[in-house]
Amino acid sequence: MDFNIKKICCIGAGFVGGPTMAVIADNCEETIVTVVDINKQKISDWNNSDLKLLPVYEPGLEEIIDRRRNKNLFFSSKVEQAISEADMIFISVNTPTKTKGVGAGKALDLKWIEASARQVAKYAKGHTIVVEKSTLPVKTAESIKKILEAASFNNEEKQFYVISNPEFLAEGTAISDLQNPDRILIGGENKKAVNKLADIYLKWNREEKIIRTNLWSSELSKLTANAFLAQRISSINSISALCEATGADIGEVSLAIGLDQRIGSRFLNAGPGFGGSCFQKDILNLVYLCNFYNLREVAEYWEKVIDINSWQKERISKIVVEKLFGTLTNKKIGILGFSFKANTNDTREAPAIQICRNLLEEGAKLLIFDPKVKPKQIKQDLINTNENDENIQVCTSIYEISKGVDAIIIITEWKEFKDIDWSLMKKNMRSPSWVFDTRDIVDDKEIKSCGINLWKLGSY
Ligand code: NAD
Ligand code: UGA
Numbered sequence: 001m002d003f004n005i006k007k008i009c010c011i012g013a014g015f016v017g018g019p020t021m022a023v024i025a026d027n028c029e030e031t032i033v034t035v036v037d038i039n040k041q042k043i044s045d046w047n048n049s050d051l052k053l054l055p056v057y058e059p060g061l062e063e064i065i066d067r068r069r070n071k072n073l074f075f076s077s078k079v080e081q082a083i084s085e086a087d088m089i090f091i092s093v094n095t096p097t098k099t100k101g102v103g104a105g106k107a108l109d110l111k112w113i114e115a116s117a118r119q120v121a122k123y124a125k126g127h128t129i130v131v132e133k134s135t136l137p138v139k140t141a142e143s144i145k146k147i148l149e150a151a152s153f154n155n156e157e158k159q160f161y162v163i164s165n166p167e168f169l170a171e172g173t174a175i176s177d178l179q180n181p182d183r184i185l186i187g188g189e190n191k192k193a194v195n196k197l198a199d200i201y202l203k204w205n206r207e208e209k210i211i212r213t214n215l216w217s218s219e220l221s222k223l224t225a226n227a228f229l230a231q232r233i234s235s236i237n238s239i240s241a242l243c244e245a246t247g248a249d250i251g252e253v254s255l256a257i258g259l260d261q262r263i264g265s266r267f268l269n270a271g272p273g274f275g276g277s278c279f280q281k282d283i284l285n286l287v288y289l290c291n292f293y294n295l296r297e298v299a300e301y302w303e304k305v306i307d308i309n310s311w312q313k314e315r316i317s318k319i320v321v322e323k324l325f326g327t328l329t330n331k332k333i334g335i336l337g338f339s340f341k342a343n344t345n346d347t348r349e350a351p352a353i354q355i356c357r358n359l360l361e362e363g364a365k366l367l368i369f370d371p372k373v374k375p376k377q378i379k380q381d382l383i384n385t386n387e388n389d390e391n392i393q394v395c396t397s398i399y400e401i402s403k404g405v406d407a408i409i410i411i412t413e414w415k416e417f418k419d420i421d422w423s424l425m426k427k428n429m430r431s432p433s434w435v436f437d438t439r440d441i442v443d444d445k446e447i448k449s450c451g452i453n454l455w456k457l458g459s460y
Pocket of ligand 1: 011012013014015016017036037038039042079092093094095112115116133134135136167168169170171277278
């Protein structure tokens with residue numbers, strides 16, 4: 001395999017494919033990077049001259065796109081052409097939970113992975129390194145290899161090398177995570193192929209950051225990392241409920257335990273439950289795999305992480321109803337934050353969706369504000385509640401959500417929510433007024449001095 005990687009193709013221009021390829025293109029100016037997608041609208045949005053309209057919002061992304069787009073970074077819907085010209089192909093397509101058939105509700109739906117592998121098998125030319133970038137169940141490379149080997153059988157000219165290179169970026173910090181990753185994991189049998197990919201990362205990373213493993217360890221490490229991270233959140237959220245019952249304070253408990261170096265301080269923020277497209281689907285997949293390998297106890301252990309996460313969202317909704325005298329009928333409630341975390345426009349599995357649905361079901365009218373999520377997206381996420389649209393009003397400013405509301409719930413930790421003038425908000429609110437802070441954003445004294453009742457997650 002004595003060729004240089006001159007052209008890279010990435011199948012999937014989503015939250016991972018777009019930012020990851022942008023950072024590769026930015027660091028490897030000699031390499032042509034083409035990101036392809038079957039979604040033509042998405043490609044057109046990536047090519048939009050107004051950088052504010054890119055399909056993904058990430059701090060620092062616009063600058064890189066501005067620098068590299070149409071120089072050595074291209075977004076295209078010509079999937080076949082990009083595959084046929086590439087020396088290295090990243091598969092970065094979506095792998096959501098299956099909704100029907102065998103493993104429905106737990107296993108990952110690999111139809112987009114299989115379709116990508118078949119396209120690569122058909123259109124790739126010469127020797128091609130195929131990189132699994134999507135998060136996949138352990139052993140998926142076996143299926144990808146089978147599809148590719150069928151196309152390269154008895155054909156010395158056309159050869160494939162499959163390697164695994166899971167992505168660990170978090171949304172909202174994707175660019176800095178990509179520019180300065182904790183580690184880069186590459187799993188594969190063919191050392192030369194592994195080294196070709198390592199060479200790309202070495203353009204801006206030190207060798208010590210690169211971990212080389214076998215394929216299966218690489219695939220499984222990704223699922224395990226997400227399961228461990230999510231487990232920390234469920235652990236701290238479970239303790240937040242105990243704090244509320246006893247007078248302990250979750251912020252103080254997090255600080256106290258996090259200073260133990262064996263525990264560490266990160267990922268100990270209690271909140272409304274983890275959201276995002278991956279934690280839940282990846283743990284469900286882990287549960288499915290454990291059951292598949294007859295490891296029932298292990299499956300049950302990880303399933304509890306998800307149970308606590310769902311319980312946290314239900315618990316918060318119930319507390320709001322209880323505090324507002326047991327009924328929300330015709331009451332207005334302001335919602336601050338809809339994305340699943342700050343600094344992203346992504347709402348997939350956002351805790352706000354479930355909490356809003358619960359409140360709508362109780363008869364509330366919602367006034368919702370998020371600095372980055374488009375109104376259309378918010379409505380789309382809530383529409384199947386069978387509630388009519390009149391009960392959902394998407395606002396364009398923080399202060400607008402306070403008009404006539406009995407309560408305001410802070411669900412996402414956007415930094416602008418820290419600077420709210422609560423005396424102004426209070427003027428618009430109905431009395432008695434409530435603020436429900438699920439992210440430890442507000443200053444207790446300030447809220448109380450404005451005559452607003454405060455419920456803070458994890459506080460007495
Ligand atoms: P996404 O839905 O944002 O993007 C996937 C894209 O792939 C979509 O635009 C879709 O149209 C496209 N696609 C699907 N099949 C295709 C095909 N055959 N040809 C061309 N394009 C095709 O998903 P994402 O959030 O980018 O996640 C991708 C993968 O990365 C998933 O496996 C996910 O678990 C993993 N991951 C995600 C994150 C994250 O923060 N979002 C982080 C690490 C890993
Ligand atoms: C997560 C992982 O952090 C990434 O390493 C991984 O690559 C990615 O999933 C993936 O595979 O998709 P992401 O979901 O983008 O990244 O964001 P996180 O920062 O992990 O937050 C996930 C959820 O947990 C958010 O809803 C966030 O608000 C919540 N969270 C996080 C807490 O409630 N408390 C915390 O202390 C940290």
